[in-house]
Structure formats: structure tokens, C-alpha cells
Amino acid sequence: MVEDLEQITKDLERHVKLAEDRLNQLKYLQADFENYRKWSEKEKASVIALANESLIKDLLVILDDFDQAIPSLEKEENREGLLMIRKKMMKILGEYGLQPIECVGKKFDPHFHEVISKEKCQQESDTILKDFSTGYQLKSKVIRPSKVKIAEQIAENVGDNYGKREDYWD
Structure with a gap:
């Protein structure tokens, strides 16, 4: 048992x-x-x-x-x-979820913008001056970047190369 x-x-x-x-x-x-x-x-x-x-x-x-x-x-x-x-x-x-990318007056960002042209002006470099083609985001993903014109700042002290003015040589 x-x-x-x-x-x-x-x-x-x-x-x-x-x-x-x-x-x-x-x-x-x-x-x-x-x-x-x-x-x-x-x-x-x-x-x-x-x-x-x-x-x-x-x-x-x-x-x-x-x-x-x-x-x-x-x-x-x-x-x-x-x-x-x-x-x-x-x-x-x-x-x-589609949103246009606002860009005029903002700083250039290669994730959102594609540079088509540059313009020399008094504005800070890489500031977006014109939007040629609106870019769009789908939710948080960029599906088409904005095609833009950006500013290329003109130097304040033009011609200070070795004490000579640049426009003298033009």
C-alpha cells in the first residue's frame, strides 16, 4: 500500500x-x-x-x-x-494628414526644401525668399519638398582682401 x-x-x-x-x-x-x-x-x-x-x-x-x-x-x-x-x-x-510646408521667411532646411536658386541680398543667408513650388508633408513625412529661392547675404566689408578693393579689379 x-x-x-x-x-x-x-x-x-x-x-x-x-x-x-x-x-x-x-x-x-x-x-x-x-x-x-x-x-x-x-x-x-x-x-x-x-x-x-x-x-x-x-x-x-x-x-x-x-x-x-x-x-x-x-x-x-x-x-x-x-x-x-x-x-x-x-x-x-x-x-x-496632408499639410503644405510653409517656408517663405524661414531658414532653409534640406529635409523640407530644395534650393532652385539663390539671390544676393541684405537678408540673412539661407533665408527663404520665394516658394516656386509648394512642398507637402503627409503626417510627419515629407512627400514633396518645397522648391525655393534662398538669400545669399552680401558681405558688409566688400574689398578688404589685403587692403585692396575687389571692385578695383573688375
């Missing part, structure tokens, strides 16, 4: 250990499934964002066409209609 009790105790310990092992396996499987679910959701969101980005990039051409057409319609009746359509389009694209 003592031997039977010892055998039952050993069997019970073995079954308890087996149950604990299976419970741990189940916990690992549950954690793996949860990680897979989160990864899958991120991947789905990434695919949607990429598809939205591609579509929005294609629509930027239409916004550019509006921006070019509106100034030429200064005295026409259609101007207000085009302005309304452009505003609605920007509102819808804004709901998807």
Missing part, C-alpha cells in the same frame, strides 16, 4: 509538471499570437498609408494645376469656383 501511494505521488508530480509545461507552452503561444496580431495590424496600417501616399502624390499634380490656373483668372467669374474646389480638395487631403 505504501508502494502504491508512492507510485500515485510520483504519477501526480509527473502530471502536475506536465500540466505546468503545457500551461507555459500555451502562454508562449498566446504571447506569440498577440505579437503576430499587433504586427499584422501595423503591416495593414503601413500598406494603407503607402497606398494613401501614392494616391495623394498623384493628386498633388492637380493642386499644382489649380495654383497655376487661379492667378490667371483674376477677373473671371470662374475664379471663385476654382478656389472653392481647391479649398475642398485641400480639406479632404488634410483629413488624411
Whole structure:
């Protein structure tokens, strides 16, 4: 009888250990499934964002066409209609996270701007003077940089090279 009790105790310990092992396996499987679910959701969101980005990039051409057409319609009746359509389009694209990059008067930043030309003037160097083509951000990602003209500051002490004036040699 003592031997039977010892055998039952050993069997019970073995079954308890087996149950604990299976419970741990189940916990690992549950954690793996949860990680897979989160990864899958991120991947789905990434695919949607990429598809939205591609579509929005294609629509930027239409916004550019509006921006070019509106100034030429200064005295026409259609101007207000085009302005309304452009505003609605920007509102819808804004709901998807599209924002124009404001740049005139700000410092040049290569992450947001592309320099097309420079102009010598009294303003501080690398200050943006003109925006040739509006840049856009989709949420926090730049999908098209602004094409800009920047200032190139004129030196105050022109001609102090070895005591000679530069314009003397011109």
C-alpha cells in the first residue's frame, strides 16, 4: 500500500509538471499570437498609408494645376469656383494628414526644401525668399519638398582682401 501511494505521488508530480509545461507552452503561444496580431495590424496600417501616399502624390499634380490656373483668372467669374474646389480638395487631403510646408521667411532646411536658386541680398543667408513650388508633408513625412529661392547675404566689408578693393579689379 505504501508502494502504491508512492507510485500515485510520483504519477501526480509527473502530471502536475506536465500540466505546468503545457500551461507555459500555451502562454508562449498566446504571447506569440498577440505579437503576430499587433504586427499584422501595423503591416495593414503601413500598406494603407503607402497606398494613401501614392494616391495623394498623384493628386498633388492637380493642386499644382489649380495654383497655376487661379492667378490667371483674376477677373473671371470662374475664379471663385476654382478656389472653392481647391479649398475642398485641400480639406479632404488634410483629413488624411496632408499639410503644405510653409517656408517663405524661414531658414532653409534640406529635409523640407530644395534650393532652385539663390539671390544676393541684405537678408540673412539661407533665408527663404520665394516658394516656386509648394512642398507637402503627409503626417510627419515629407512627400514633396518645397522648391525655393534662398538669400545669399552680401558681405558688409566688400574689398578688404589685403587692403585692396575687389571692385578695383573688375
